[in-house]
Amino acid sequence: MRFSVLKILSRQVYRSTIKKRSTLWLIGIFNLMLGFAVVSGYQILTTQQQIVDKYSQQVRHRWEKSPDKHPHRMAHYGYVAFRQKFPLSFFDFGMNSYVGNAVFLEAHRQNTVNFSEASLSNGLLRFGEISAGLILQLLLPLVIFFWGFDLISAERENGTLRILLTQGISWPELIMGKCLGLFSVSLTIFVPVVVISLILLFSNGAIGDNWQSLGYFAILIVGYLVYLLIVSLLAVFVSAKSNTSKSALTKLIGFWLFFTLILPKISLVIGQNLYPSPSKVEFDTAVEHELLAQGDSHNPNDPHFKVLKDSLLQAYGVDSTHKLPFNYGGYVMREGERLSAETYKRHQAKLVAIYQKQQNVVRLTALCNPFMAIKNLSMALSGTDYATYHDFENQAEAYRYKLAQTMNELQIKLISNTTKGSSGKQAIINRKHWAEFPDFSHHFPAFILVFQQEKLAIFSLIIWISGLYFLVTLSSKHFKAF
């Protein structure tokens, strides 16, 4: 393949496409839509960041300013963890608006993350949001198909193709040259939104302590470029293969419908049927059922903790829990928290495993569906996929467990073993202990985790681009000149 020929061919495609008034209109409209999508996405993001900042400060402030009290009362007073938005989330909203934003953390209980945008907004969100990611994944291919469907078939129909080929260019050169031209036209839509996004990314205060998002954006850009190249190559390849422009267009629109609407929907339904997940009520009932069997850790005399009691008494050589050198009530509570947290974790892990399996079915179809591949990759790198959300849930639960157990430790160490109840003067400890417990901070998954989770998507994009390339270079005998 000669570079000079590719350059001549691609320049010709670029110039003749860009010359058309309709093309300019389309490019203008797309740039407007994309600009609007990222700017409004960015505004939503900064508003949410401000809200999260404001209320997490309030939560912290109130926690630290709580009066002297019994530590377990403090564990029940609880904490609220807020989900941070990844600085890149304005580019691809993903599931952001549909998953919860805040969770109340308290002893003994794992609460659901609540207050998603969708649950708070009016019906408008139901019509779907338009993010830059969605436009680039879903609508741009359609436009590329419209620009590219007749790039070769029309030349065959009007006879220029034979003169082209007589000038000594090969089929692979012709297809790749046209593809690169089409690709460069699509860049007139892709590049501006990338530039705007970079400006927005830098103007966000959060970028200072989160360079991660900039690195992710770089990878995301590469991902989208490969995707656009795949779409361009597919369009030109189908145009070369089809007998008429009309059939090329029909095929390409068929591809588009199949890849963007039908296949994702089918894979979702298959995933849910293969691996049915329990409803929220079923899940909670199952956890509750098991917890009841473990006894009530608030009651030190609960028969379920008899074995624990007996072994402690034996170890310390005393005949009553009152004679133990530490607060026995706190000890039982610590044990109870450990058991209930483990139970919840086990059930939660099972549930998440089911979700994972469902999503793996969808991920697997990404292998044969470049649209699904870029969609998954884009969401993951923008920090708006389910995995990022689940990671937040885990971080919040880990923090909750630490909070409850720290309070239990304080009770074990600092509260006298003979103290009854939790309101007396002896049952309270100094408020300075509250400030010693660190604030909740939400971190985003490292790239290696994102990569591991989305390796199929990355693999799929590589397979598609190299597969199409080989198809173009190897099957040149099968194309028709007339």
Added chain:
Amino acid sequence: MSKLFIVNKYMLTAKNLTKKYGEHIALHNLNLTIEAGEIFALLGQNGAGKTTTINCFLGFVEPSSGQAIINDISVTQNTAETKKYLAYIPETVMLYGNLTGIENLEFFSQLAGFRYSKEELSGFLSKAGLQTTAHSQRVGGYSKGMRQKVGIAIAIAKKAKVLLLDEPTSGLDPKASNEFSEILKELSQQGTAILMATHDIFRAKEVAHRIGIMKQGHLVSVIDSRDISATELEQLYLQMV
């Protein structure tokens, strides 16, 4: 001396060239040689195999057996190399309507690996007989004769040694057709081998050195055009087909 060498050189050779489409034989054991500077006209009804012959030389149709050879290089074995010597002018030279004559010529020349200045390109168009005023007009407004001239200019700019013409003058008015013939003669004098499929018996007699008549895939007769008058050629043609 060198002129003699050029004249004797076979630029186009068909060796037992055969093309079958299933049961139908479109081209049957064609044997043909055309020297540098020679104009060979192929006569015959539609479906006689003229276009198939040209397509075999262009590499657009793969022969079922036999060989198409250009400048001693087999078309099937090295299609890319043979294209360097070839120029092709179909019944109507199709160009990019939104580009000017010069831009079209520039584009096609660049693809063939040539870079010319605007003056040079304009020179080629003039040499092909296209009036200067049309050079920078859009091809969309060109007449058929003008398009054919751009086709010739593409061939000249490419320094083609072999010209394959598929009914290039059909539908041209007599004046344009005559101009076209003059240009072909000029090219032939400069050593270009020309294979032309045509229905125009009188044009063939006037411009070609040799004339072949094809019927149902067979080359049934080859006549030296000096040995026959146009009327005799017409009678022979009518007898043959």
